[in-house]
Every structure is written in structure tokens, then in C-alpha cells.
Amino acid sequence: MAHEFKDISPNAATGAKVTNWFENRFPTAFDAYRVHMSEYYAPKNFNFWYVFGSLALLVLVIQIVTGIFLVMHYKPDAAKAFESVEYIMRDVPWGWLIRYIHSTGASAFFVVVYLHMFRGLLYGSYRKPRELVWIFGCAIFLALMAEAFMGYLLPWGQMSYWGAQVIVNLFAAIPFIGPDLALLIRGDYVVGDATLNRFFAFHVIAVPLVLLGLVVAHLLALHDVGSNNPDGIEIKGPNAPKDEKGRPLDGVAFHPYYTVHDILAVCVFLFLFSAVVFFAPEFGGYFLEYNNFIPADPLKTPSHIAPVWYFTPFYSMLRAITTEMMYVLIACVALGAGYGVFKSRLPAIVKGAIVVVAAVAIALMLSIDAKFWGVVVMGGAVIILFALPWLDHSPVRSIRYRPEWHKYVYAVFVIDFIVLGFLGVKPPSPVYERISQVGTLFYFGFFLLMPWWSRLGTPKPVPDRVTFKPH
Amino acid sequence: MSDTPVDSSKRTWIITSACAGAVGGVATAVPFVSTFQPSEKAKAAGAAVEVDISALKSGEKLTVEWRGKPVWIIKRSPEQVAGLPALDAQLADPKSERKPAELTPEYARNEHRSIKPEIMVAVGICTHLGCSPVDKLQPGPQPSLPDDWKGGFLCPCHGSTFDIAGRVFKNKPAPDNLEVPPHKYLSETKLLIGEDKA
Numbered sequence: 146m147a148h149e150f151k152d153i154s155p156n157a158a159t160g161a162k163v164t165n166w167f168e169n170r171f172p173t174a175f176d177a178y179r180v181h182m183s184e185y186y187a188p189k190n191f192n193f194w195y196v197f198g199s200l201a202l203l204v205l206v207i208q209i210v211t212g213i214f215l216v217m218h219y220k221p222d223a224a225k226a227f228e229s230v231e232y233i234m235r236d237v238p239w240g241w242l243i244r245y246i247h248s249t250g251a252s253a254f255f256v257v258v259y260l261h262m263f264r265g266l267l268y269g270s271y272r273k274p275r276e277l278v279w280i281f282g283c284a285i286f287l288a289l290m291a292e293a294f295m296g297y298l299l300p301w302g303q304m305s306y307w308g309a310q311v312i313v314n315l316f317a318a319i320p321f322i323g324p325d326l327a328l329l330i331r332g333d334y335v336v337g338d339a340t341l342n343r344f345f346a347f348h349v350i351a352v353p354l355v356l357l358g359l360v361v362a363h364l365l366a367l368h369d370v371g372s373n374n375p376d377g378i379e380i381k382g383p384n385a386p387k388d389e390k391g392r393p394l395d396g397v398a399f400h401p402y403y404t405v406h407d408i409l410a411v412c413v414f415l416f417l418f419s420a421v422v423f424f425a426p427e428f429g430g431y432f433l434e435y436n437n438f439i440p441a442d443p444l445k446t447p448s449h450i451a452p453v454w455y456f457t458p459f460y461s462m463l464r465a466i467t468t469e470m471m472y473v474l475i476a477c478v479a480l481g482a483g484y485g486v487f488k489s490r491l492p493a494i495v496k497g498a499i500v501v502v503a504a505v506a507i508a509l510m511l512s513i514d515a516k517f518w519g520v521v522v523m524g525g526a527v528i529i530l531f532a533l534p535w536l537d538h539s540p541v542r543s544i545r546y547r548p549e550w551h552k553y554v555y556a557v558f559v560i561d562f563i564v565l566g567f568l569g570v571k572p573p574s575p576v577y578e579r580i581s582q583v584g585t586l587f588y589f590g591f592f593l594l595m596p597w598w599s600r601l602g603t604p605k606p607v608p609d610r611v612t613f614k615p616h
Numbered sequence: 617m618s619d620t621p622v623d624s625s626k627r628t629w630i631i632t633s634a635c636a637g638a639v640g641g642v643a644t645a646v647p648f649v650s651t652f653q654p655s656e657k658a659k660a661a662g663a664a665v666e667v668d669i670s671a672l673k674s675g676e677k678l679t680v681e682w683r684g685k686p687v688w689i690i691k692r693s694p695e696q697v698a699g700l701p702a703l704d705a706q707l708a709d710p711k712s713e714r715k716p717a718e719l720t721p722e723y724a725r726n727e728h729r730s731i732k733p734e735i736m737v738a739v740g741i742c743t744h745l746g747c748s749p750v751d752k753l754q755p756g757p758q759p760s761l762p763d764d765w766k767g768g769f770l771c772p773c774h775g776s777t778f779d780i781a782g783r784v785f786k787n788k789p790a791p792d793n794l795e796v797p798p799h800k801y802l803s804e805t806k807l808l809i810g811e812d813k814a
Binding site: 307310311313314315328329330331332333334335337339343443444445446447448449450464467468469514515516572573 | 649652653654655658662679681683684685686740744745746747748749750771772773774775787789791
């Protein structure tokens with residue numbers, strides 16, 4: 146798009162002249178400001194759930210800035226890494242603060258991202274036409290998990306070392322290629338200096354670049370289709386009310402309205418964040434685990450190892466898959482296939498395919514170790530999120546207009562996720578194992594049965610305009 | 617779509633150059649991915665380790681590092697060795713028949729999984745996810761272990777248990793017995809770990 150060169154009166158104010166000089170030479174920046182800030186209309190009924198996207202962006206910036214300063218003092222060398230982190234903590238002026246901001250930031254990132262994802266779940270923000278916004282978001286979550294996992298190795302403490310050892314060995318459970326793949330990831334026969342160096346490279350440059358690219362894609366796609374809102378109503382659709390200039394009546398400009406709204410959230414967030422950084426940076430062993438203050442010892446595993454809290458729900462699901470649990474899963478596959486064959490009205494060829502696929506799946510489930518299926522379940526628990534836009538068949542988007550009992554389903558899902566998280570930090574026990582197995586079945590049932598249950602019940606009438614009370 | 621007829625010659629060349637480009641891309645990726653492999657230095661570091669076991673008393677355990685992994689040398693009492701067959705029914709693979717090429721060298725494919733019945737040599741890495749099991753050599757009831765515990769090892773990560781010959785108990789996450797590394801005796805009290813060829 147060619148821009149017309151605009152002349153300005155020689156009597157104009159200096160500020161206007163400067164702006165005009167830049168606008169003639171870099172119009173793209175001015176267009177971007179309008180499209181994404183001053184003329185990006187967001188629904189005016191956003192509630193507090195809508196602050197977590199901006200907060201996630203803030204935490205990303207905090208992590209990048211503190212990360213850059215940590216790299217200036219950290220040494221990615223198995224012989225020096227632990228020592229250099231202690232050096233940052235004790236000898237570098239204010240180094241402890243930078244390091245605690247970074248370590249607390251990692252947990253804060255997951256707090257805001259989990260809340261941000263839950264918001265999407267509540268209001269159906271992933272539904273058509275926002276599928277790609279959701280998919281980019283899930284990819285960000287995946288990249289974030291990789292980033293956090295590799296970052297956790299860098300302090301080279303006992304938890305760093307044995308956590309990485311366990312997770313890399315998960316890949317070794319893949320049939321045929323597994324052992325070679327694990328070797329390729331570690332670059333040595335055990336987690337060692339080579340592993341530390343490559344994880345450092347991934348943590349400080351490769352994954353952050355991917356993360357930034359995905360964040361840009363997430364935001365561009367969002368601004369193309371427009372934000373959803375707590376009512377799940379389109380404010381920019383063909384039938385939505387608009388003013389004479391075509392601006393949605395139920396929307397307000399992102400800047401200044403939501404920038405101010407988000408600044409309030411930033412203040413509250415930084416208040417809580419600073420409280421943790423200054424008064425409880427280890428957070429009772431949940432943000433920084435006690436065993437990680439002991440240097441890595443390849444000859445001795447700590448008596449209790451557990452991942453950091455944000456991975457524990459998935460770790461619980463990994464542990465839940467035992468040989469006994471495999472029989473339950475096989476029964477689930479058989480039941481699903483039986484339902485498809487006897488109860489549905491699918492063409493015979495599809496039914497035949499279901500039988501074949503189920504038979505192959507059951508044969509594989511019987512012949513490959515439960516260890517591998519644990520890995521599949523853990524990975525599947527994250528990957529299944531990508532499919533959410535196609536699993537939800539509810540006639541309405543927002544939880545506000547779903548049948549009342551849907552709220553209880555979501556509540557149980559949240560409790561289930563928290564219970565799985567709690568079990569993941571606990572040492573294994575037979576009772577906990579049973580609970581985590583039930584929890585895993587519910588987690589997958591929630592998603593895989595969604596095409597069925599989300600259709601049930603009578604939704605409440607959806608209003609034409611968003612619910613908004615001026616204050 | 618435009619109505620212009622497809623220029624099939626042009627299309628052929630587009631496909632050809634795209635394929636050539638893809639081949640070039642893959643070929644370029646090979647050296648990059650190859651750098652992920654263990655370096656020559658890492659491979660060379662697998663050198664064998666010599667251990668003097670003359671000071672090892674009955675019931676004691678010695679840990680040495682070989683290829684970055686803990687290798688245990690345990691001197692068992694004759695009673696412990698004699699008690700091994702009694703456990704067979706509770707073990708997943710009492711005769712070390714699974715993956716023998718990787719886990720149990722020929723000279724250790726016996727009830728005590730060792731060259732000399734009393735001296736056990738094993739890599740102290742759990743076959744589940746690679747944690748190092750902890751010593752539970754004292755027999756008798758104790759936390760996380762059965763009441764008729766005869767002495768052995770417990771993996772702290774996921775609760776797998778192994779007997780004093782590194783054999784895994786049934787219904788545990790670990791699928792296999794602990795690995796017996798290639799080893800041989802240089803003399804009555806000198807062990808070489810990592811090499812077993814004469």
C-alpha cells in the first residue's frame with residue numbers, strides 16, 4: 146500500500162512537524178498503532194479474567210530482561226554452573242534480586258497462562274472463527290513448557306539433574322527409535338556437560354525466538370478476528386450494532402480504555418509478585434525445590450524427586466499409567482469402538498475402519514510397556530488441548546448461557562486438575578495412585594466426551610447485545 | 617482462480633526445483649542434527665575403570681563412576697546368595713532372560729547374576745526412568761517396602777524394588793533387572809569395569 150506524502154504547514158507546532166516527518170517515512174508504524182491500539186475495538190464488557198493475556202506478555206518481558214542479565218554471569222559448564230548461580234546469589238551486586246525475579250517469573254508465567262487458558266475455556270474463546278488464536282496459544286504453552294524444563298537444568302542442582310534424567314529417559318521409552326533419540330537429546334550416555342550446554346542454547350535463544358514468533362502470531366490472529374467476551378457474542382459480526390463509521394457500538398478502543406484497565410492489573414500483579422520475590426522466593430519449596438540447593442551428583446538420586454508445581458498435573462498422569470491401568474484403558478478403547486459400531490449410524494466402511502484401528506490399538510497396548518503409554522498419556526494431555534475448538538459442540542459459546550450443570554462439570558474439571566497437581570508433588574503411594582488414575586480418566590473423559598455432553602441440556606437465551614453496566 | 621491454461625512445462629520445472637531445494641535443505645540439516653550426537657570425546661570417555669576390592673567386607677557396597685553412571689560392587693554374604701532362589705516367584709525376570717544382550721552378559725546369566733557368587737557388579741540406574749535406587753540392604757519391615765523384605769534396593773522416584781542381585785520385583789514400574797556392566801577380574805582383588813574381553 147503506497148502512502149501519499151503529506152505536506153504540513155510551515156507554521157505547525159514542532160511536535161506535529163516531527164510526527165509528520167516520521168509518518169511520511171515510516172507509515173507502517175503509524176498504521177500498526179491504529180490497527181492494534183487506538184482503533185482496535187475490544188468488547189466493552191471485559192471482566193477481570195481478561196487481564197491475564199497482558200500479564201503474560203509482561204511476564205515474558207520480565208523473563209527476557211532478567212534472563213539477559215543472568216546470562217552475563219552464569220556459566221553453562223557442568224563443573225561451574227552450580228557455583229556460578231551461587232556467585233550470582235552472593236557476590237554479584239543485586240544478583241540475588243535478578244535471579245529471584247527470574248525464578249519467580251517462571252512460576253508466575255504458568256499462573257497467568259493457566260488462568261488465561263481457563264478464561265478461554267469459560268467463555269468459548271476458541272470457537273469459530275478463533276480456532277487459530279487458540280492453536281497458537283496452545284503452541285505457546287508447549288514452547289513455555291520446553292523453556293521451563295530446559296531452564297530448570299541450568300542451576301545444575303540435584304533436582305535439575307535428576308529431573309532432566311527422568312524426562313529425557315521418557316523419550317527412551319518410545320519403541321525402536323527411543324534409546325537413540327534420548328542419546329541425541331543428551332549428547333552423551335548420561336545427562337552431562339553436553340546436555341547442559343545444549344539446553345542452555347535452547348533456553349536462552351532457540352525457544353525464546355519461537356515463543357516470540359508465536360506470541361506475534363497469537364496477537365495478529367486475535368486482532369484479525371477480534372476478541373471474544375464474557376457473553377460470547379460477536380460485536381463485529383454483520384448483524385452487530387455499529388455507528389455511522391462502522392465502529393462496533395459494543396466495543397471500545399484498546400487504547401486508552403484497556404491499556405488503563407491493564408495497568409491496574411499490572412499494579413496488582415507486581416504487588417503480589419514483589420511480595421513473593423522479597424518474602425518467599427522459594428515459596429515453601431514449590432518455586433525453588435530444596436534439593437536443588439545441593440549440587441548435581443550423578444551417583445546419588447535424592448530420596449524424593451518431583452517436578453516443579455506447574456508440571457505436576459501432567460506428571461501425575463504419567464505415573465497413573467501402570468500395567469493395571471492399561472487394562473482399564475484397553476476396556477475404554479474397546480467400549481468406544483463398540484459404541485461406534487453398534488450404536489452409531491456410520492457407513493459400514495467407517496465401522497470396519499473403527500474395528501481395525503481399535504484392534505491394532507489394543508494389540509499395541511498389550512505388547513508395548515506401560516512406561517511408553519505413560520509418556521503417550523502425558524503428551525496427549527497437552528496435545529488434546531489443540532483439538533478443543535472441534536470437541537466443543539455446545540450451541541452457545543459462553544458458560545453464562547450454558548445449562549446450569551455445565552458449570553459443575555467445569556468445576557469438577559478444575560478440582561481434578563488441582564488434585565492431579567497435588568498428587569504430582571507427593572511421593573507415590575497405592576491410594577494416591579488410584580486417585581490419580583481416576584483423575585486421569587476424568588481429564589480425558591472431559592475432553593473426549595465433550596462432543597457428546599456439550600450438546601446436552603437447554604442453553605439459556607443469548608442476548609443480542611453484550612451485558613454491560615456503565616459505572 | 618485465473619482462466620489462463622496451466623503451463624505444464626513451467627509447472628514441471630517448479631516441481632523439479634522445489635524437489636531439488638528440498639533435497640538441498642535436508643542435506644544441509646544433516647550436519648546440524650549430527651552435532652547433537654555424542655562427541656568423539658564423550659565416546660572416548662567410556663574407558664574401563666579399574667577397582668581394587670581387597671578392602672571390601674561382606675555386606676558392604678562400593679560405588680564407582682563408569683561412563684558417568686554409578687556402578688555398584690556389593691559383597692554379599694553366603695546366606696544372602698543362598699537365599700536368592702527363594703525370591704524367584706516374586707520377581708519379574710528371575711532368570712535374566714529379558715534383553716540379555718543389553719542387561720546381562722553371558723557370564724552373569726545365573727541365579728546370582730555375577731562371575732563370583734558373592735561379588736555383585738551392577739549399574740545403579742533404575743531401568744524405569746534412570747534414577748539411582750537407594751540401598752535397603754537391611755532385611756525386615758520398613759517404610760515403602762514389604763514386611764518380608766530380604767534386603768535389596770528401592771528406587772525413590774517411582775517405587776521400583778530390586779533384590780540383592782539387582783533383579784526387579786513384579787508389578788513395579790521398572791520393566792527390567794539392573795544392568796550388569798561388562799567386567800572381568802584382573803586378579804583376585806582387582807576388577808576391571810567396562811571391558812570383558814581377554
